[in-house]
Amino acid sequence: MLLKLPSIRQYVIVITLVMSTTFGLFFLREVLTLANFSLIYLLVVLLIAARAGTRPSLLAAVLCFLSFNFFLIKPYYTFLVSDSRELLDLIVFLLVAFLVGQLASNARQQAKNARQRADEKEVLHKLASMFNQLSTREGIYDALQNVLSEELHTRHVHILPYASVVMLTDQTVCYLVLGQGEHVYGTLCVAFDEPPDETKLSLLNTSAIQARMALERIELTEKLSRSQTIEEADRLKTALLHAVSHDLRTPITIIKTSASSLMSLRQQLDVEQQNEMLAVIESEADELNRMVGNLLDMSRLQAGALYLHLELNSLEEVIGDVAARMYQLHKAERLSISFPDDMPLVKFDYGLILQAVTNLVENALRYEPAESKIEIVTTLATANNEARIAVINHGPTIVSEVRQHLFEPFYHGVEGNIGLGLAITKGIIEAHQGRITVEDTPGGGATFTFTLSLSKESAEITL
Template structure:
């Protein structure tokens, strides 16, 4: 019967049931989650959508971004696609998801890609996830895709990992309320291979991406975040199910361990035992230290044992947590239930007989009260040596003397005040007045003076105000009882006020330390140069720790040198230099109070980043005989970690700049050598062969063949001349020595002159001229503009497969537009901008390359120098060909003048 009553009290969580009821009326959201772009989220989403469509489900595509991927575009065929809403913004037409059309169509399922997208201005919602929320509220199921870096809680983590600022985010609540989360996952190697094959970005963009965001380390970290977040989502769903069905926790969906750490010598042994147990169970684990509240001022040696144990737990793969409370066992069990802990690891109890009777043994209390959590007691460790902890804080003799004097003086003042009140007001009970000196001494001087004040108040009240007065005698029993109650109240008040004082002081110290670290972080974030970072670290460490601080680096594997020191330090002696080198090479502390060269004045700590030790920081404490306090240790660790990250960031920026410059120089050098070796060797070989034939055979060669050889020599010499002229023009453009004339010129006359020149150079090339009537004059350099048109016709000859070339000129508003079009195979869309780069000889779909790669680059330089613009379009005619478009503004003084 008792068992039935016990189970009858279990009721489903009302909030969980309410959320379940609300979800019944809403549409269902399915999120396809990926670690990075290109893993195949949209492909997987469309594949499943097509399968549902084939099963007869009403599926509509609201918006899908295929990014030019043919496989993804093929999946959209056969699915209804809603038209996009067009918005004019800053002279551009932006196409956005039309939520009104989706609500009017009201399908069973709608696919809306890129959940983190920011909508154009004047949209109903600023974010696309808000559009999705409206669709869900209308009862429409939605499928969408999301990358892990766009989750709001992880955006800063991803920014620190990748160095890329995440601007578009989605609230975690949207992700948590999704009905289904499907993880689309591939390995970093597969994703990098897709990137190389051009399945994610165009080749040039893909190359830049592999150097920045798409690195193996970044992809591995993002993949781990995605896997962990998906696992957390599954845990959340399990918890919701258990709450909805009134199943009490802890919910052992997986093992989770908690080890209790105290200030004992065996704490590290206990942590290692917990780590071995967690490894065997393949379970996550947490090391927890609970400090008795009101006893924050603890023994430094005990605090060091706790810090070492928690640091060891983190090194072994666990988490470290600190809590404080009055009920230590209750605090441990509450934390365990909050973290869904299934096993608690504790050490063997060493409490004495009295403590066991009074239930002051923490371990036995945990075992007694943990009805639903298993407790694992480690008994194999040796007997722990408990560091003595005084129940009362230590006080110096001077402070103690001042406090005792203050207690006596405050009690004396209270006696005088009580006499005054008693003579004038005749109060029935003056005992409460004597609590004032107790509270005053507790708040101002601590527990010792407060205790003395309570005893003195007890004696003074008995001597001066209890009959018979001026004797330590009590005549009435009720007065004796009142005095005992007064003494107890005074003691309790003293303890509570003293504890409040300690907590206030500790909180103030923590706030000051937090503010100091915040200021330091802000300085580091604003420091762009390496020297600024190092000096900020040295000055802040000296100010926070009241100790000399030096920072040493070894640039380019050279000597370890001092880069910053405050107060200034010029040189280190041999022992200090040796300790610093040891720290750098071994990545462990050396020097003062360590196992390596402990007699030197500095203690050197490594500054470690994922790529290794980037520097060494040396600290000379103000008091050489005392170790750093736990607070100073924590402060120093934080300073070193942040400084190491800032140093690594500065070095990476410097290295990336140098690497980019070297790569660009090497690329240009390779292109130049390849171009020179090919384009000089070919005409020279033709000229040499023709001249050799003429010299050796002479009159034996028939006149027609001799003429052909001479024409070949002339053509190849002209080709060499054009090549050398292009090199000279490019050098003039890059050096800034080009100064084109700005005269009014006739574009029709220049075009005809360029065509006549091309007919001599390429007699087989067919060229058509189409010049509009009454074209205004433009401002430019006739010679340079003629060179541009010749280069464009030369380019059409090389890449147009001897097809017809067309020169067309017309007026377009306030501009003159001149275009040169060929009917060749055209240019790949990804190369429409790259063809204007120096030495770039690509772009044809058939992969054929010709020329030096300088012609179009020279054309851009000359056109821009004359104030015009140039761009490429492909396809141009009947899905073939290339059109190079030149655009020149019409000057005001020439607006009325026209070409003849």
């Protein structure tokens, strides 16, 4: 296309096109009229103006005028015109050619500007869409570099991690500071193969402004997140102090009292009474150990320091271990367990899922009537490619006010205990990319259900 050719080549092509047209008309000069010649030359001028711009079209108009006069109007091969009407026709042709060339050139420029604006909007929309999906500075930098390299055909794009004031000696290199005032995020350095035009500079500036706004958004989000983290830490600290001062003090007090009684009244107590006190001490020590363990687990969850050791494991084995532990603690079979016949192995962290199921069962046992059993029902949801484990108790129904806070750490509930088991369980399940929900059990009670995804390996290995 003429648009992309250097200026000298444009003019050479203009001259060649006018000469070729004149050569063709030369053999038709006895057949065609002056009006026909004028229209054909105007078409040539219009084509050149639409493709090459104003200056080439003006050259074409002058060349067409001279060729028209020299080769096609009698007397031939001279610029003299014998008929005044033909002279008027030539002058009118030249004026019309200039006007047509200018109008076509203006239309071409407007179309070019419209395309450039559309391209610029497309690039800016692409940048904005990418920036909205990113949440890190590095992501913003990478997106900006990739888009500018692709859309502006740059030689090099780099972002300096500081505000750089540069005395430019190379017109092909641009430096733009990303930020303003004290909020400076770096300097955008862009190198072109040739000095950029106004369109590229405008797009470059607008892109830098968009990047600055995206970086400001990320900075504000980080500040808000830090503020929320501090508030959450303060809330957890307050709750922890309350737990230490109340919930942890209770078993410590019982242990201290029982131990003191054993020491001071040992001679007055028979063996059975001493064993009862020792059993109380052991039970409260276990409770204290459980509370401290929950506090440590909760702190790891809050700090994001929970690491999963994922392996293919048997849910039947996990739930069997929970049942054995509950039997050892309660000296009775309190669990009713069911599995599908085609239960596959599932990829999870054995110790963490064991803890999660234990927490759910211990929570259920607090409310389960002594004459009934906790149900643990495992099913396969093949449509969602997941296993579902439901822990069902038949105690009192959970009121809505309590239900919405069940999984919050340090929520004391009606009975006022420390309230960490369910929060830890939720953290463990979500770390496995699963979900946990609570629903009412028909006839009274609560059903806690959590899910674990079935991996490709799970589908291939069935017990």
